[in-house]
Amino acid sequence: MTGYFLYAFIYLVAAVIAVPIAKRLGLGSVLGYLIAGLVIGPIFGLVGDETVAIQHFAEFGVVMMLFLVGLELEPRSLWAMKSKLIGLGGLQLGLTTALITGAAIGLNQPFGISLTIGLIFALSSTAIVLQTLQEKGLQKTEGGKSAFSVLLFQDIAVIPMLAFIPLLAIPELIAAGSTQGGDTGSHDNFNLVEGLAPWASGLVIIGSVALLTVGAHYLSRPLFKYVAASGLREIFTATALMLIIGIAALMGLVGLSPALGAFLAGVILANSEFRHELEANIEPFKGLLLGLFFITVGAGINFSVLSENPMLIAGLTVAVMVVKAFVLFVIALIFKIKGTNKWLFTLSLAQAGEFGFVLLSFASQNYVLPSDIISVLSLVVAISMFLTPGLFILFDKAIIPRYKNATSQRADDEIDEKGTVVIAGIGRFGQIINRLLVANDVNTVVLDIRSEQIDLIRRIGTKAYFGDASKPDILHTAGAHESALLVIAIDDRETAAEMVKYAKHAYPNVKVLARAFDRGHGYRLRQLGADYVVSETYHSALEMGAEALRSLNIHPFLVERQKMAYKNIESQQNDVLYHAWADDASGERVDNNYLKLFIELESLIENALKADLHDKHSRMRGWTPPPKGYADKLAPDEKPVEKTN
Amino acid sequence: MTDENTIADAIESTKNSKKVLVLFAHPAQTRSEVNVPLFHEAQLNKHVTAVDLYAEYPDFNIDIEREQQRLIDHDVIIFLFPLYWYSTPSILKEWQDLVLEYGFAYGHEGTALKDKLFLCALSAGGKEEAYQTDGFNHYTIKQLLQPLEQMAQITHMTYIAPFALFGSRTAQEEARVHEHRGKWTTLLNKLTTHTLDLEKAKRVENLADLCNSKGE
Numbered sequence: 001m002t003g004y005f006l007y008a009f010i011y012l013v014a015a016v017i018a019v020p021i022a023k024r025l026g027l028g029s030v031l032g033y034l035i036a037g038l039v040i041g042p043i044f045g046l047v048g049d050e051t052v053a054i055q056h057f058a059e060f061g062v063v064m065m066l067f068l069v070g071l072e073l074e075p076r077s078l079w080a081m082k083s084k085l086i087g088l089g090g091l092q093l094g095l096t097t098a099l100i101t102g103a104a105i106g107l108n109q110p111f112g113i114s115l116t117i118g119l120i121f122a123l124s125s126t127a128i129v130l131q132t133l134q135e136k137g138l139q140k141t142e143g144g145k146s147a148f149s150v151l152l153f154q155d156i157a158v159i160p161m162l163a164f165i166p167l168l169a170i171p172e173l174i175a176a177g178s179t180q181g182g183d184t185g186s187h188d189n190f191n192l193v194e195g196l197a198p199w200a201s202g203l204v205i206i207g208s209v210a211l212l213t214v215g216a217h218y219l220s221r222p223l224f225k226y227v228a229a230s231g232l233r234e235i236f237t238a239t240a241l242m243l244i245i246g247i248a249a250l251m252g253l254v255g256l257s258p259a260l261g262a263f264l265a266g267v268i269l270a271n272s273e274f275r276h277e278l279e280a281n282i283e284p285f286k287g288l289l290l291g292l293f294f295i296t297v298g299a300g301i302n303f304s305v306l307s308e309n310p311m312l313i314a315g316l317t318v319a320v321m322v323v324k325a326f327v328l329f330v331i332a333l334i335f336k337i338k339g340t341n342k343w344l345f346t347l348s349l350a351q352a353g354e355f356g357f358v359l360l361s362f363a364s365q366n367y368v369l370p371s372d373i374i375s376v377l378s379l380v381v382a383i384s385m386f387l388t389p390g391l392f393i394l395f396d397k398a399i400i401p402r403y404k405n406a407t408s409q410r411a412d413d414e415i416d417e418k419g420t421v422v423i424a425g426i427g428r429f430g431q432i433i434n435r436l437l438v439a440n441d442v443n444t445v446v447l448d449i450r451s452e453q454i455d456l457i458r459r460i461g462t463k464a465y466f467g468d469a470s471k472p473d474i475l476h477t478a479g480a481h482e483s484a485l486l487v488i489a490i491d492d493r494e495t496a497a498e499m500v501k502y503a504k505h506a507y508p509n510v511k512v513l514a515r516a517f518d519r520g521h522g523y524r525l526r527q528l529g530a531d532y533v534v535s536e537t538y539h540s541a542l543e544m545g546a547e548a549l550r551s552l553n554i555h556p557f558l559v560e561r562q563k564m565a566y567k568n569i570e571s572q573q574n575d576v577l578y579h580a581w582a583d584d585a586s587g588e589r590v591d592n593n594y595l596k597l598f599i600e601l602e603s604l605i606e607n608a609l610k611a612d613l614h615d616k617h618s619r620m621r622g623w624t625p626p627p628k629g630y631a632d633k634l635a636p637d638e639k640p641v642e643k644t645n
Numbered sequence: 646m647t648d649e650n651t652i653a654d655a656i657e658s659t660k661n662s663k664k665v666l667v668l669f670a671h672p673a674q675t676r677s678e679v680n681v682p683l684f685h686e687a688q689l690n691k692h693v694t695a696v697d698l699y700a701e702y703p704d705f706n707i708d709i710e711r712e713q714q715r716l717i718d719h720d721v722i723i724f725l726f727p728l729y730w731y732s733t734p735s736i737l738k739e740w741q742d743l744v745l746e747y748g749f750a751y752g753h754e755g756t757a758l759k760d761k762l763f764l765c766a767l768s769a770g771g772k773e774e775a776y777q778t779d780g781f782n783h784y785t786i787k788q789l790l791q792p793l794e795q796m797a798q799i800t801h802m803t804y805i806a807p808f809a810l811f812g813s814r815t816a817q818e819e820a821r822v823h824e825h826r827g828k829w830t831t832l833l834n835k836l837t838t839h840t841l842d843l844e845k846a847k848r849v850e851n852l853a854d855l856c857n858s859k860g861e
Binding site for chain 2: 564567568623624626627630
């Protein structure tokens with residue numbers, strides 16, 4: 001037990017030290033993790049063989065990541081991607097496999113081995129690329145989307161590869177393997193389809209995918225609702241984890257990729273009102289596991305193999321990356337991906353990926369590749385992944401500046417795009433705000449903690465999500481960091497105040513509009529940094545007062561003017577009152593000075609309104625006729641012509 | 646040393662230049678094809694204060710104090726608007742009603758606007774030949790704007806001919822906006838540098854005829 005703690009501590013220390021430094025130096029977190037792994041593994045030898053076991057465990061981070069990616073993609077947008085997916089992905093995989101296979105044959109490798117190598121190197125690293133794209137906010141760009149299409153296609157393609165590679169087994173290796181009596185056959189002891197006839201296993205696979213789809217679509221909602229009603233946050237987390245681990249297990253049982261299953265489940269749940277809550281719960285696990293995975297990649301670099309033939313490995317790594325980049329560049333040209341996006345697409349995918357490790361160990365178990373080749377290839381995969389953050393830095397430092405001038409001229413086109421608005425609380429107040437925004441084609445993300453409320457709102461066609469908006473991670477997954485505005489309309493004084501404080505601290509560039517309960521609460525929100533505060537009763541009470549005056553036969557336009565006058569004085573004096581309130585540090589927030597000023601405000605409003613009513617030159621000016629007899633005082637040439645009666 | 650010179654030049658040019666206030670009124674700016682470009686052009690000139698009245702007072706609750714101060718701070722006042730029913734959009738009328746108070750702009754002691762220059766810059770949907778005494782609209786644009794001319798007179802301002810674009814609904818399709826914008830730039834430059842021939846500007850029917858389209 002103590003041993004585990006010790007290892008866990010070493011991994012965590014390395015990550016805690018290396019990642020913030022790497023991030024600060026602009027290298028990105030992935031490179032930080034890789035370096036941390038390198039330091040604790042091959043350099044200081046603090047960790048050893050268990051890295052391989054940990055890596056298998058940490059690969060689960062990739063499963064979670066694809067679940068999260070799926071959550072971001074609605075089925076409709078996935079369908080819209082289909083031509084890109086097959087076109088870009090298929091072309092990339094086909095061309096890269098062909099070129100690398102050809103090169104391996106050129107290096108006197110037999111065809112079977114060459115093809116396996118080609119397939120392994122055709123894959124790129126979903127983990128590194130998606131993580132980095134997200135970190136740099138590039139996932140929504142043309143290049144980022146294209147890269148994602150290719151990665152998704154590769155992840156799907158891994159499944160047939162796993163079926164295909166055993167067919168390339170080398171007879172001599174099998175013979176050698178069976179004489180040693182090592183563990184032959186399957187890598188996984190739990191496999192439902194292994195002993196079955198092909199048609200039966202096909203049925204089982206189709207059945208389980210159907211089960212997954214139907215289950216995620218119909219059963220998850222009642223389950224989440226039931227769990228949400230309990231109000232226990234950790235049980236919701238447990239439910240989310242249960243879902244993903246369950247999917248991974250099911251997919252494993254029928255021999256499909258867990259990552260793909262999780263992705264599918266994510267896509268199905270993308271429309272669910274629990275999407276943001278799920279994201280917020282899974283995100284930290286995914287981050288940690290992926291980090292762990294990157295550390296193991298760094299720790300797994302075998303220096304002894306590297307020092308034996310450094311030139312060979314360096315040469316192979318460079319060759320693989322150049323070939324991959326070349327293929328991507330050509331595809332970018334074919335598909336007319338332009339400018340920085342072309343380079344992002346080319347550079348981001350030019351490495352081998354974590355599925356390369358999976359295929360390598362699979363190929364070794366199935367006697368497809370000899371062990372000396374495997375150790376060299378593992379290093380090439382690892383080093384190419386290691387170099388990827390460098391390519392992103394190259395993109396940042398060398399490519400983007402070159403295109404900067406070109407893009408700044410086109411900036412005008414994008415002005416029209418309004419940002420999204422996050423609305424926290426969709427009760428009687430938030431609903432009106434949301435309706436007005438949506439009617440003006442503004443994208444809104446609505447959050448509320450009451451799942452029955454969300455149900456109601458979704459029924460009338462609003463995109464609403466269950467989630468506690470006062471929780472930082474929920475705000476983040478709802479996209480607060482990318483939004484233009486945050487509207488806080490939640491029904492709790494304290495929570496609203498805390499939210500304003502947190503939001504202004506975490507997202508200083510996002511404008512915060514907050515609903516206050518009364519004057520004191522409003523001042524508090526203003527003090528905490530809210531950009532605009534309005535008391536929930538102010539305007540409606542003013543309207544009601546105006547209606548009362550109109551009912552008393554006071555001229556409607558005069559009533560309107562009196563209302564304006566009220567608003568003007570209120571807004572002028574509001575500042576004065578606020579400062580008086582803020583100056584007083586006592587807990588009650590109401591001292592004599594404030595009270596005095598408040599009474600002053602009352603009398604100011606009264607005087608102003610009365611003056612106007614009695615035709616005096618008041619503070620509220622306007623439509624005031626000149627004094628009686630003024631025309632006589634005008635200079636003769638300016639004197640208006642007298643009317644002849 | 647160049648720095649000092651440029652600063653000195655800047656101070657000198659600010660001292661000599663006239664300050665221009667453009668009061669822009671357009672109630673449907675998403676559909677504007679002429680006035681909004683002119684307004685943006687005005688915003689680019691550092692001697693021009695360009696005010697979007699409908700944006701500042703969407704509820705017509707005009708801040709009289711502030712508007713009067715603006716008038717005091719500038720030498721040239723321009724109303725920029727699309728012609729609506731042979732007059733300004735309603736907010737400019739509201740602005741007149743509220744801001745040009747007795748005792749400020751007119752009346753016994755109302756001399757705050759004395760000797761300032763006033764003009765209208767407008768777009769009209771009808772063709773130029775429609776705005777003739779024998780045309781479809783029976784009056785020239787100068788005649789139609791006489792209430793504003795008299796407003797300028799009673800407030801002791803100097804009134805010059807309007808800067809008008811006719812046939813504005815098809816100006817974009819006929820690629821006339823660019824040329825008009827150039828003339829507008831020229832006009833603003835002439836006003837700020839005090840190089841407009843005022844006598845001529847009072848006489849002509851349309852100020853646009855006095856300005857070349859190169860934006861000099």
